[in-house]
Amino acid sequence: MSEPAAPTTYRVVFQPSGRQADVPVGTTLLDAGRAMGVEIEAICNGRQTCGKCQVVVEEGFFPKYGITSAADHLTAPDGRERQYWESHPPLPGRRLACACEVQGGLLVFVPEESQARKQVVRKAATERAIVVDPAVRLYYVEIEPPTLERQLGDWDRLAAELAARFGLTNLRLDPILLGSLQQIVRAGDWRITVTVWQDREVIRVQPGYCEELYGLAVDIGSTTIAMHLCDLRTGAVLTTASRMNPQVAYGEDLMSRVSYADNREDGLATLHSAVIGALNDLAAEAAAEADITLDMITDIVLVGNSVMHHILLNIPPTQLGQSPFGPAVSDAVDMKARDLGLKLAPGAQAHVLPIEAGHVGADNVAVMLAERPDLAPADEIWLIVDVGTNGELLLGNSQRLCSASSPTGPAFEGAQIRHGMRAAAGAIERVRIDSETLEVNFKVIGRDEWSADWGPGRDGAGADAAETPAERRQRKRQALLGQGPILAAGICGSGIIEAVAELFMAGVLTPDGRFAPQIQSPRLSWQGAKAEFVLAWPHQSSTGRPIVITSDDVRAIQLGKAALYSGARLLMERLGVDHVDKVLLAGAFGSYIDARHAMVIGMIPDADLAKVHTVGNSAGDGARIALLNKNQREEARRLARWVDYVAVALEPRFQDAFVEALPLPHKYDAFPHLADVLAAAAARRRARGVADTVSARERRLAVRRQVTGAVQE
């Protein structure tokens, strides 16, 4: 009796995806995976040098998968694979998928680190996975040296090898790399790792086998620049750095920047150099913190409002300052980072996301990319408020999405506020005020316990905890040296919002935003018609002086929140909706502020508080998404053209709506979800004899004064 013929195919199952197929004998696991759409990492593409394609092989009897034989399912490690395992710590059951061939049924587990498309999860309200598939990719090749008979150029032989091994035809080499190519190729002994951008251009060449790949995602705000340094192989954020936009020195708001660029000699060059200098500083800082060098960074994605976008690209923002506000370019811009003056890898690419309109920029496109309101169900209305010096709004769902901009002013970023500061260590980010005693409890960035728990002594909590001059000197010296616990240094955006909301709920502020003269408190002091309220006593402050919130601060917050609220209301009218189902509050204004406080001061229209989420620097997250996934860049281009820009702030009705929105909320019918809170605040005001309403005429007069006053300041 003859033996049955050996099967020519065997069942191979890949986990965790569960994909499976019958695979011909002799197929490598790498090829088998590829055939099933299981993407296994393999930088060296089968040369058994990179070790990225490690899989855990579980040989045996798996009747569930139809695997019924039980031994010698794979070819044994050959010389090269053995060599790899000799120089690397061996792990049980591990094999290089490129090196072993199917000889029987197999269950193969692809560990996280060997999966070609890694995912990172965004920590945000709209939690979504980002597939890591960046625009830059590494390829490792080995080329033959030239000979007297074959003097073809190093690049030509490298290009031929990249085409043959990876199908990368029509590749070009960034000509700036030509000068160092021969030295690098020889330093690597004809083994080279190249960084390829969009399968089109080689933008970096390194000797030998390399696997590090980094990129930057940047949100250029009018007041704050935020930068993420990302590992483009894992998608991880390695460091995040931010700093004040140095252009603030040439104008607080967008229109004053436009005016500076237009009217000063070298105005544009000054603003452009300022932002490029800040970006280079931030990049150097981020690289140093992550212990890499700047020439390891080969990709940067930048977003910003339209004016920031134009100045970044060295485009005069003239047209953005006058009707009809047409930009020079709306589409995404790809260019060499060096042509912007950025000091990264010499061949590094820069990608600037598209803008929507003259007043809604690439930052709003990035917010869409991060929050995807275009995926909202057709029966829900989403409102996204991106709080910045220029506030931006998105309203709608998958059927129709409108965007608008609103001149918020920089108050929410801590600018034009007496003790305002950026969200950095020492900034008061949370505030609670006892509505009876008016005692303040706050939290600063960088210190876990609230101020009420700081304990007595030189960093004591009590207002009456006496501090000797010697103690005070020591505290100040320690603060200067960075020693001792962190004290309050100022107030950041979220702290200001909470402080105003708490003061209003405590009955200290009237609906028109004035400190009530009836209030008697050691924290409240008057200078003429204006007052200031102490949040942190001198001993709680790193400067040794009290940190206060003033009448003017409240006014600045009112102007900003009225711009956001009125813009949102006009957008709602345009879309024909009378409520919103979900609100996302984005912005780089500090920690995640409390939804209730945002609604109490009237930043956003009424909504179910459970459906109001703060999502942090959403524009920066969108930039990061575009950095990590090249397909998302195309998605951004599509979204930028699909969204419907509405010029609400240019409508004549905007001014009325704005004035209407200036008071702090006190009409319960407009805020049904806040009815209890507002009623309690009103009760407190009544108990203290504080005015609860202002006549229409008085209110308008007050408003005019506020607007004029703010403009003159």
Added chain:
Amino acid sequence: MSEPAAPTTYRVVFQPSGRQADVPVGTTLLDAGRAMGVEIEAICNGRQTCGKCQVVVEEGFFPKYGITSAADHLTAPDGRERQYWESHPPLPGRRLACACEVQGGLLVFVPEESQARKQVVRKAATERAIVVDPAVRLYYVEIEPPTLERQLGDWDRLAAELAARFGLTNLRLDPILLGSLQQIVRAGDWRITVTVWQDREVIRVQPGYCEELYGLAVDIGSTTIAMHLCDLRTGAVLTTASRMNPQVAYGEDLMSRVSYADNREDGLATLHSAVIGALNDLAAEAAAEADITLDMITDIVLVGNSVMHHILLNIPPTQLGQSPFGPAVSDAVDMKARDLGLKLAPGAQAHVLPIEAGHVGADNVAVMLAERPDLAPADEIWLIVDVGTNGELLLGNSQRLCSASSPTGPAFEGAQIRHGMRAAAGAIERVRIDSETLEVNFKVIGRDEWSADWGPGRDGAGADAAETPAERRQRKRQALLGQGPILAAGICGSGIIEAVAELFMAGVLTPDGRFAPQIQSPRLSWQGAKAEFVLAWPHQSSTGRPIVITSDDVRAIQLGKAALYSGARLLMERLGVDHVDKVLLAGAFGSYIDARHAMVIGMIPDADLAKVHTVGNSAGDGARIALLNKNQREEARRLARWVDYVAVALEPRFQDAFVEALPLPHKYDAFPHLADVLAAAAARRRARGVADTVSARERRLAVRRQVTGAVQE
């Protein structure tokens, strides 16, 4: 009886191409032409503004073409066409092809200036037409201004219009142009002319309708840089400028440049800056002469030998100086001219032709493009000798073509020659020596009459025409001021070759290149073993000093010609041929030298003199061809990889062949086509008692001395 139905198509014939077809009624002549492959110029693409599509319409009865009706064959000029003719001189029978529609049979003549693909004829031995189809092209568009409702970027609207009207999809804009776009678009009142490179990238934007388009073709020789400024619409050469390569200061030959780049601090940067500076100076000079500005130049094609190529691209030439002489890149390089440091249009493109091998560069590829030896019939052997500091050779035909390089030295370019100079005004370019009297008759560049006809006086011809000191001072002052007739200033390459050949034929030089001591002449004087022979007397010279040719000059020429000859012979051996059917002598060494003189000194192997042609700066012509026609750039890439590089100068046999080739030709059997000339020279030597042969031993000793001497000098 009803009338017959009107025909729905009519016969339209285009001349001079003779293309014809039956065309539907209502088709514009432009579209009809396009459908038949008749390319009519139309920058505005049918907007009736550019007037480029003018055709001469010959209506009537042309039975030969089947045109049998005789009136109203075209629609009448409409408002816009009438407007065009009102503002331009009307020409009889002329119509705008884009504006008139077919209504009957037509004979249409497309004048030269309306043909989209113009041709220029190269004035050269291998006379061929170049189709003008450059890599840069102009497109005129009109775009809609933005509105408050449609704030799409200017570039986006421009790109959409270019896609819609010209099918230019996936165009990108050079990001450097973003900054000026809005101003230009508004200056042109939404009418714009863009320059597009390779249908891929907009590299220049101009307001309004423009039609000027310019480019540069450059040959960077080791000693001489030559530049053509071309009108890219007609193909015409507007100006040609050349100057000494300033790198000469850092080393005469290629290997000394490589050594300078490798061993000096900033050596490469110094050499690179030198050539870029010279290119910028030449471009400015050419632009000024053609009365255009540098920013009107949008394309530049550069060629040069491999070392010049690497230094131009800022690539260390280290590897080119050591075996196996592998270049960094062989393929053509496209890059921004600005990235090379060239000051042309900000978005201008640079194209560097491919190189063949470490020692045969882009200049040789350009020579192939100009002379097309690859098209030589299979039964002919062509030899192309490109005379430069590094001589380059091509041998073969359409079946197989070999290339080689040979270290000629700079003598043929007038360098390392006592009174040598570049081919510029005042250079002696032709020389005739009376074999009896040894009287010299010469011609200088920039003056039509030969020196024998210069007449008496201060610019007199006779050696005995006395010049008073006053006359001499005035002549010198005039020469300095550029006044008065041009006098001899030095000798350029062709003058040196002719002088050596004439001296040899006159029996003044021995076959081993020494001045014969038997000669008695006021022109010949001795200093020890070395002699010098006066070509121009002081009164014929702009310096007031005699212009001479020395023993060392003859020796330098011998070394150069021996390198070329021995290289050619070894290539012939490699190809297995014993003769060549056609010889092309290329090089920027002055005027077109006489084939007989070149052969008399033994620069080239024996050939039928009627088949030896001098073709001038063939590498420069090849660069111009690649500038004028983008398809020729692809052809150059193909040729560079197809040609078979032979490292003859590295073969050990080269040294023997070189020594063998050093004497001036005196063996009749090696030069059957020169037998009469060589016999006459031998007869003169015998008549004067001058040695006619040297013993093998003596000759070799002399040769060793010459080689060593030349190296030490």
